[in-house]
Amino acid sequence: xxxxxxxxxxxxxxxxxxxxEALELYRRAPTPLLGELADGVRVRKHPDGIVTYIIxxxxxxxxxCVARCNFCAFYRxxxxxxxxxxxFDELFRKIDETIAVGGIQLLLQGGHNPDLPLTWYEDxxxxxxxxxxxxxxxxxSPPEVIHLSRLSQLRVPTVIxxxxxxxxxxIPGGGxxxxxxxxxxxxxxxxxxxxDEWLDVMRHAHRAGLRTTATMMYGTVETDEERLEHLLxxxxxxxxxxxxxxxxxxxxxxxxxxxxxxxxTGIDYLRTLAxxxxxxxxxxxxxxxxxxxxxxxxxxxxGYGANDMGSVMIxxxxxxxxxxxxxxxxxxxxxxxxxxxxxxxxxxxxxxxLGDPIFREREVPRMLxxxxxxxxxxxxxxxxxxxxxxxxxxxxxxxxxPH
Amino acid sequence: xNALPVTDAEITALAATHDIINLGMLADEARRHRHGTRTxxxxxxxxxxxxxxxxxxxxxxxxxxxxxxxxSRSAAIERVKEIAARASGVPVSAFSLADxxxxxxxxxxxxxxxxxxxxxxxxxxxxxxPFDQLPDPGRSIEEVNIxxxxxxxxxxxxxxxADVPALLKGVARLQQAVAVIRAFAPLPRKLNPAxxxxxxxxxxxxALARLVVGNVPSIQVDWALYGPKLAQVALTVGAxxxxxxxAEDQTTQGPRRAPLEEIRxxxxxxxxxxxxxxxxxxxxxx
Numbered sequence: 001x002x003x004x005x006x007x008x009x010x011x012x013x014x015x016x017x018x019x020x021e022a023l024e025l026y027r028r029a030p031t032p033l034l035g036e037l038a039d040g041v042r043v044r045k046h047p048d049g050i051v052t053y054i055i056x057x058x059x060x061x062x063x064x065c066v067a068r069c070n071f072c073a074f075y076r077x078x079x080x081x082x083x084x085x086x087x088f089d090e091l092f093r094k095i096d097e098t099i100a101v102g103g104i105q106l107l108l109q110g111g112h113n114p115d116l117p118l119t120w121y122e123d124x125x126x127x128x129x130x131x132x133x134x135x136x137x138x139x140x141s142p143p144e145v146i147h148l149s150r151l152s153q154l155r156v157p158t159v160i161x162x163x164x165x166x167x168x169x170x171i172p173g174g175g176x177x178x179x180x181x182x183x184x185x186x187x188x189x190x191x192x193x194x195x196d197e198w199l200d201v202m203r204h205a206h207r208a209g210l211r212t213t214a215t216m217m218y219g220t221v222e223t224d225e226e227r228l229e230h231l232l233x234x235x236x237x238x239x240x241x242x243x244x245x246x247x248x249x250x251x252x253x254x255x256x257x258x259x260x261x262x263x264x265t266g267i268d269y270l271r272t273l274a275x276x277x278x279x280x281x282x283x284x285x286x287x288x289x290x291x292x293x294x295x296x297x298x299x300x301x302x303g304y305g306a307n308d309m310g311s312v313m314i315x316x317x318x319x320x321x322x323x324x325x326x327x328x329x330x331x332x333x334x335x336x337x338x339x340x341x342x343x344x345x346x347x348x349x350x351x352x353x354l355g356d357p358i359f360r361e362r363e364v365p366r367m368l369x370x371x372x373x374x375x376x377x378x379x380x381x382x383x384x385x386x387x388x389x390x391x392x393x394x395x396x397x398x399x400x401x402p403h
Numbered sequence: 404x405n406a407l408p409v410t411d412a413e414i415t416a417l418a419a420t421h422d423i424i425n426l427g428m429l430a431d432e433a434r435r436h437r438h439g440t441r442t443x444x445x446x447x448x449x450x451x452x453x454x455x456x457x458x459x460x461x462x463x464x465x466x467x468x469x470x471x472x473x474x475s476r477s478a479a480i481e482r483v484k485e486i487a488a489r490a491s492g493v494p495v496s497a498f499s500l501a502d503x504x505x506x507x508x509x510x511x512x513x514x515x516x517x518x519x520x521x522x523x524x525x526x527x528x529x530x531x532x533p534f535d536q537l538p539d540p541g542r543s544i545e546e547v548n549i550x551x552x553x554x555x556x557x558x559x560x561x562x563x564x565a566d567v568p569a570l571l572k573g574v575a576r577l578q579q580a581v582a583v584i585r586a587f588a589p590l591p592r593k594l595n596p597a598x599x600x601x602x603x604x605x606x607x608x609x610a611l612a613r614l615v616v617g618n619v620p621s622i623q624v625d626w627a628l629y630g631p632k633l634a635q636v637a638l639t640v641g642a643x644x645x646x647x648x649x650a651e652d653q654t655t656q657g658p659r660r661a662p663l664e665e666i667r668x669x670x671x672x673x674x675x676x677x678x679x680x681x682x683x684x685x686x687x688x689x
Contacts, residue, residue: 030674031639032431035424262660265672266632267639296602297632303423303603339601341421 004029011037011278014044022228026275031267038274038305045284046307051342052285052351053333055358056105056138057098057314060373061086061124065111067143067192071177071220073256073321075111079394084374085113087382088127095132098314101330101365102358104348105136107311109174112147112192115395118159120388121148125167137167138349141174142201143193151391157204164208170349171205173213173248179233180226187220187259199237206243211350214244214283218272219252219264227272231279238282245351246285246308249276250292255323266297270304277305285351290333291319294326299336308347309333315371329367330359409614414568417614423606423640430610430641433617442638442675443621444645444666445682452498454482458489463663464650466555466682468530469497476510476517479503480524487525494682496528496555497521500543501536503529514543518550528553528682533560533592534574544581555682556586556623556646561593562600567608571615578618585684586621586644587612590629590637605633606640613641621684626666635669644680645670 007021008029017025025034064083065075076083086094095106106128125137140148140163148163149156160168177187179195193201205212214234218227238244249272251264264272269289277286288306290298291313298309312330319325328336334357337344346354358364381398390396409417417426448460452471460467467490473479479498487495498521507517518529529547532554537543540557547554557574571589578584589612590605600608613622621644624637634645649662663679670677679687 032424032428036428039424262668265669266635267669267673269632270636294630294632295599296605297636299602300423300606300636335598336601336603340603 004033008033008037012040016281017279019225019228019232022231022275022279023224025278026224026228026271031271034271034274034278035304038277039303041277041281042286042305042307049342050345050353051302051307051309051337051340052345052347052353053309053312053330053337054105054347054349055098055101055103055312055330056107056136057094057103058107058311058316059086059091059094060317061091061108061110062113062116063111063317063373064113064115066114067112067147067189069177069187069189069192070258071187071189071217071252071254072318073253073323074318078114078392081379084379085116085382085385086373087380088124088384090374090382091124091128092131094315095128095135099132099135101312101314101367102346103312103314104134104354105138105169107172108137108139109141109144109172112144114151114392115385115388115390115398117388118148118152118154118162120385122162122166123384125163129167136169136349138170138172139163139168141172142198143175143189145171145201146193146197156201157208160201160204160208160210164210168210170210170245171202171212173202173215173244176215176230177217178220178222178226179230180222183220183222183226195233199233202237202243203241206241211243211245213246213248215247216249216276217252218249219268220259220261228275228279231276235280235282238280242282244283245349246287247276247280247283248287248289248310249273250289250319253292253319253322253324257322266293269293269297270300273301273306274304290328291316291326292324295328295332295336298326298328299340302337302340302342308351309337312367313370314367315373317373320370320372325370327367327369330357330364331366334359411568414572414611414615418566418568418607418611420607421603423603423610426610427606427640430613431639433613434622434641434643437620438643440675441678442643442645442670442673443678443680443684443686444626444648444670445680446648446650446662447646447682448650450486452479452482454478454485458486461650461652463652464493465680465687466528467493467495468555468682469495470530472502473498473506476506476512476520479506480520483521483524483526490525494527495525496530496682497526498530499536500529500532500547500554504537504543514546515550518546518552522551526552528555530555531558531592532556533558534577535570536560540577541580544577544583548581548583553683554583554585556588557584557619558588559591562591562595567611568615571611574612575616575618578616584619586623586646587616587619588623588625588646589616590624592625592628594628602633602636605629606636609637609642610640631665631669635673638670638673638675
């Protein structure tokens, strides 16, 4: 007979759990036991006592989106006066600011904007690489790649190859939500990418030599079994490709969304994180989501399986739109890591250690709140957009009306 | 139950540990031994200390709390009187014991006489006694007791510069002496936004409080000050009582996001049973 204790014993001895065992643990194990087991797995994988973080900037190049996921408070429909596309110069300025605080990468994601063709992305990536050859582009989640595939009528591998040629370095795991089509249908995100399609993009990316991350947004309409199915599907793909560098989970943020509802609690977060650490035995790295849970629960994540404090971020737009607005600069992230008894080290997307905290090497301005994509009221349209053909009527009008 | 259930050496070792899981489990065990799975909470309506300020509070309040420092003895008494007259049996708590003590000194009266006047005006509880701000906490709390008032909670105003175990042992010794402290809120009331406490700090402090201050029945966490996420975690590492839940019933975000449902949901999600109480620690069957 399966009991929590038996399952716990399996985890302690490093054995892989099946779905039923993992579910038993998730549903019945006391929270401290889940934490203890997850922490044990973390110690086995990271016996050096190091907790990493990355200095990069989380930029959303456009908020215009045709996907219309009902859990998203960030997007604006085509033609909305609040819709924006960042210009190349704005992005260069953001990169300059990022480099100034020791940043090495942009996490670049955005809406499914029908008026930004594949060539816009290619030109942007090339322009960035020309100006900042060593700067990394961790860009375009699987649904964005699928969107570009549909828009350009090119196969996903071709789109990925072209983006790599233009300068894409790695792919973030956004848009996974829950990789179960029943859930995706209810969240109105089945159209942007089915579970299989999301996984296929990652498979193609891994085959093309890219490393990617994987994510899970829980706490909407899914069941415990479906959270687990999500993890098991990621584990299976990781067995196949070994292409994921890290896993990040966060709770759905309900404010200002069409779906509404409640946010899962802090304990639910810690339990889910711990479960992920236990089930995803082939993932080396788990990030803490301080941006959704706040610094305190973010730090406590280090006791529940996380070995990475994620990104300094510098800028954040999506979670803020749904009601969460936490901020941690490098000083604060390092203080939290060290206070928890770990050594803090900077890393890159591949989890190579880059060094000690940058603020201990040189003076870096403190950051007390995260920046936004644009200043409020800025409705400017980037000049270079005129070079690219728009598909929507609203986009076409913007191309001819001078701003 | 022993006032100091763990040895000095054990307390020192626990205070230095980064193993929050095992520290939390120890504290949780102590909490369950005393309270089982029950977690109490109180919905509090804050009213300002200035006389004449609006006197409006939701009917669901389990405690009406006068917040802010009183400007004078007469203003304090007047304010308590006008609130108590409308309280309809809901316990009225008021002021910090440190502020009352300072006021008594300013006005040249004894602490006891001022407390007795406040009691006569309708005050039932001193809202808080900040352990680190009272020159002689034992004597001050005795005065509260002798004057017929109760103490809503013992608090810590600021992070101590000295070590936390010493502070907690001091609280335990205080309770050995006075025996009237019903609840202790070990997390600091005054937060430094430039260097906020960390999650580990807070969890360790709550857990240590449960283990060291075993002679105070309730270890309390402030819902409004610390937020749902940290407060909920605190319930799994030794805290058994939640203070300062909003008494507001109305919410623009629907009844499921009203404070009452939110606190109950969070307590249940921590695998505990919510029980609403009032300021007198009486269970409220709602």
